[in-house]
Amino acid sequence: MINMNQNAAPRIPIRVMLLISLYVVLTLIAIWRATTYQAYDLLTLGVIPVFIGLIKRAAWTKVLLISYVGLQSLGLAAMTTTAVIAYQITPDDVKLVFQGYNIPLIPLWLLLLSVVVFQWWVGLSNVTRNYLVKK
Template identity: 50%
Template sequence: MLAVLMFIYVLLAFAALWRTATTQSYDLFTLGVFPVLYGLIMRRYWAAVVLKIYLAIQTVALLALATAAVIAYQITPEDVKVVFQGRDIPISAIVFSALIAMSFQYWIAFSQKTKDYLKQEE
């Protein structure tokens, strides 16, 4: 399962590089994946801590987004929608996907197998 998480983080790293190149700006949320990925691949002792910090950043960002969405929904419910390439995406699908993604990452981060993997010698 850790290999699946590392694969997802490789995809996120490419997306972060693409976003940085196109917008000419960077932030901790997009570029934070690089130290996590490096630490996991190289089996560094600090990788577990960096992974948990990165998860905390993701959690705070999602909570902020959810709070803003709830407030916006209270003000103008008809304006709270997500449209991607002309199609409305149900909010429930976004919430479900975010919960699954965060739960998976937390499960891996606090797994005993991950701890054992990072304790192994290179």
């Protein structure tokens, strides 16, 4: 007898679903940035293969995800170091202005740090490994 309460498709873990949602947003931003500013760099367009791998549940996705988050971590560390050194030299000149809006650096840094830490947490978890292995 068939149990009608069982779902045919396996459920996607919550943290993987949140990671996929994050990568949907990052992919849209990457496509917008590439088309608007002609910015074709690894940090911008590197999100697209990771997103495709997460959707397809490909075995190579874990390696690509860890590599991409590592690259993001290096970029964040470089930008943080540069900002701290620049702030030591001329504190009044260290500001981020985007389309006329002054963006506060500490909340932006905390947001970026939390996004990178979240990606490390999900990328290194057994839940993600099991999601990518099982089909």
